[in-house]
Amino acid sequence: MSGTVLLNGQPADPALALSRGLHYGDGIFRTLLKYNSQLIDFKLQYIKLTEDAAALGLEAPDLGMLQREAEGVGAAVGNGVIKILLLRSGAGRGYTPRTSGCDRLLLSYPLPRYPLPHWQEGIEACRCELRLARQPALAGIKHLNRLEQVLAARNWPEGAVEGILCDERGAPVCGTRSNLFWIRDGVLHTPALESCGVAGMMRGKVLACAAALGIATRVETRPWSVLMDAAEAFVTNSLIGIWPLRRLGQRDWGEPGPLTHKLRTALQHPCIACDPDQV
Amino acid sequence: MSGTVLLNGQPADPALALSRGLHYGDGIFRTLLKYNSQLIDFKLQYIKLTEDAAALGLEAPDLGMLQREAEGVGAAVGNGVIKILLLRSGAGRGYTPRTSGCDRLLLSYPLPRYPLPHWQEGIEACRCELRLARQPALAGIKHLNRLEQVLAARNWPEGAVEGILCDERGAPVCGTRSNLFWIRDGVLHTPALESCGVAGMMRGKVLACAAALGIATRVETRPWSVLMDAAEAFVTNSLIGIWPLRRLGQRDWGEPGPLTHKLRTALQHPCIACDPDQV
Numbered sequence: 001m002s003g004t005v006l007l008n009g010q011p012a013d014p015a016l017a018l019s020r021g022l023h024y025g026d027g028i029f030r031t032l033l034k035y036n037s038q039l040i041d042f043k044l045q046y047i048k049l050t051e052d053a054a055a056l057g058l059e060a061p062d063l064g065m066l067q068r069e070a071e072g073v074g075a076a077v078g079n080g081v082i083k084i085l086l087l088r089s090g091a092g093r094g095y096t097p098r099t100s101g102c103d104r105l106l107l108s109y110p111l112p113r114y115p116l117p118h119w120q121e122g123i124e125a126c127r128c129e130l131r132l133a134r135q136p137a138l139a140g141i142k143h144l145n146r147l148e149q150v151l152a153a154r155n156w157p158e159g160a161v162e163g164i165l166c167d168e169r170g171a172p173v174c175g176t177r178s179n180l181f182w183i184r185d186g187v188l189h190t191p192a193l194e195s196c197g198v199a200g201m202m203r204g205k206v207l208a209c210a211a212a213l214g215i216a217t218r219v220e221t222r223p224w225s226v227l228m229d230a231a232e233a234f235v236t237n238s239l240i241g242i243w244p245l246r247r248l249g250q251r252d253w254g255e256p257g258p259l260t261h262k263l264r265t266a267l268q269h270p271c272i273a274c275d276p277d278q279v
Numbered sequence: 280m281s282g283t284v285l286l287n288g289q290p291a292d293p294a295l296a297l298s299r300g301l302h303y304g305d306g307i308f309r310t311l312l313k314y315n316s317q318l319i320d321f322k323l324q325y326i327k328l329t330e331d332a333a334a335l336g337l338e339a340p341d342l343g344m345l346q347r348e349a350e351g352v353g354a355a356v357g358n359g360v361i362k363i364l365l366l367r368s369g370a371g372r373g374y375t376p377r378t379s380g381c382d383r384l385l386l387s388y389p390l391p392r393y394p395l396p397h398w399q400e401g402i403e404a405c406r407c408e409l410r411l412a413r414q415p416a417l418a419g420i421k422h423l424n425r426l427e428q429v430l431a432a433r434n435w436p437e438g439a440v441e442g443i444l445c446d447e448r449g450a451p452v453c454g455t456r457s458n459l460f461w462i463r464d465g466v467l468h469t470p471a472l473e474s475c476g477v478a479g480m481m482r483g484k485v486l487a488c489a490a491a492l493g494i495a496t497r498v499e500t501r502p503w504s505v506l507m508d509a510a511e512a513f514v515t516n517s518l519i520g521i522w523p524l525r526r527l528g529q530r531d532w533g534e535p536g537p538l539t540h541k542l543r544t545a546l547q548h549p550c551i552a553c554d555p556d557q558v
Contacts (some may be wrong), residue, residue: 004356004387004388005352005384005385005386006348006351006352006383006384006385007295007382007383007384008382008383009344009348009351009383012292012294012295013291013292013294013295015286015291015292016286016291016292016293016295016296016301017384017386018386019301020429020463021301022298022300022364022384022423023362023364023423023425024423024425024426024428024429025304025423025424025425025426026425026426026429032301032374056426065288069285069288069398072285073283073285076283077283079469081372083302083372085301085302087301092388093310093362094432095425095428095429095431095432095434095455095456096429096432096433096435097429097432103286103287104286104303105284105285105286105291106284106285107284107296108283109283109371109372112349112372115303130416133412133414133417134412134413134447135412137409137427138412138426138430142533144301144303144424144426145304145372145426146302146303146304146305146424147304147305147335147416147417147422147423148416149303149374149377149416150299150303150305150375150418151335152374152376153373153376154336154375154376154377156375162330168413177373177374178446186280228305255516256553275387
């Protein structure tokens with residue numbers, strides 16, 4: 001039982017054991033859908049990855065190389081999920097970042113087994129007790145410091161499939177693993193992410209899709225009561241596309257509304273619940 | 280180039296690659312000094328580890344086992360630094376924590392090469408631009424979400440050895456890798472850590488030491504100006520013990536003051552700059 005790295009009492013590979021990604025969460029990630037042999041929206045994901053990398057002073061790897069590695073790791077699954085992490089290089093102690101270089105960690109997972117009604121009828125969500133801290137320096141970035149999401153994802157009421165996170169003042173920001181939208185007076189709203197929250201790739205895609213359809217959009221933080229008064233509401237991420245909100249606390253929206261339908265149709269995101277491998 | 284885990288294009292050990300510690304920072308850590316064959320303050324560190332574990336819903340490992348593993352990993356260094364990480368078990372995707380079980384990761388590092396004047400004459404520090412976010416659910420815990428510290432440790436002015444972090448309102452909280460104390464009217468002050476900051480083992484030890492010496496103590500968040508008006512100031516952590524603050528921005532304290540001396544003498548923490556292996 002000696003050596004400079006022990007994992008559960010056994011000598012361990014130092015590569016990741018020394019990583020700043022593990023010790024500090026000094027890195028970023030993206031989650032992609034692989035479906036019908038395609039890495040869905042890979043270039044949009046790469047653009048977000050590059051933006052997030054720049055925000056932390058990291059240099060994103062070459063697009064072509066990253067895509068080849070994503071295809072390589074994806075070969076292990078048919079349809080599935082690919083996760084890409086960029087971890088700042090450097091193995092020493094000390095918070096000061098010494099380089100903009102990164103290690104690339106890619107993983108593949110099987111498709112999650114979400115039921116078809118999540119798409120067709122919508123989901124039930126809850127309002128998380130934990131409030132997101134205000135940190136403009138990290139807001140919007142899909143970084144590896146995700147303890148707020150971990151704590152917020154505990155103790156949901158029975159039936160809740162997603163938790164809606166609020167800022168310090170109680171205004172809705174996003175879901176624990178999704179972005180949040182609502183529709184009021186024909187306008188598509190989503191919270192601003194200047195103080196907290198994560199800007200998913202699908203959030204940008206839905207906003208662009210709405211604009212292309214001639215639907216007015218507004219990116220603005222609004223009180224909880226505004227969400228409660230909305231005509232329709234839904235959450236998005238790169239795996240699910242759009243899940244309508246059927247219920248949130250006491251608010252019952254019932255069947256998905258017309259603009260949610262319209263956006264979902266235009267988005268043409270695969271419904272992974274229909275994946276024949278999973279049925 | 281296939282497999283479910285690729286690190287920089289090569290198949291990698293999945294154990295840490297799948298860890299919630301890496302993906303979410305879902306874990307905690309302690310940093311210990313090994314000196315003259317002793318794990319300094321191991322039991323005090325273990326108590327803090329257990330408290331932090333409980334705060335995240337983690338079960339700390341048995342004291343005896345952890346101590347044996349720390350001694351095992353420490354065998355690789357003479358005098359040095361031992362870091363203990365507890366990473367929540369479970370390798371799947373999804374934020375919801377499914378277990379209170381942990382993986383134990385222990386690492387050893389050589390002693391840092393700090394110069395002797397840091398102890399004797401004190402250090403120069405700067406005020407970090409980044410403000411610590413207010414998050415009561417995580418305040419005080421030595422967890423693995425340390426991006427604020429990473430960002431705060433960039434671009435210090437020449438000569439600065441530590442950065443002092445403030446809360447949203449500009450009140451001093453702690454150093455990037457230390458706790459902060461000051462002395463005013465014979466009273467030892469340290470900021471409360473109810474909204475942000477990390478409660479180091481040495482912080483508690485210094486407070487206890489002061490009480491034993493009959494020095495009044497106050498744990499309270501105070502404005503920046505109160506720190507600037509202090510008669511003496513110093514920072515602490517488990518490696519250095521106490522480093523007096525000689526200068527912070529425009530404030531020049533000069534030589535370490537009498538209460539700083541008195542506390543340091545009573546603390547009897549080894550001065551690792553005097554380590555013969557390092558000279």
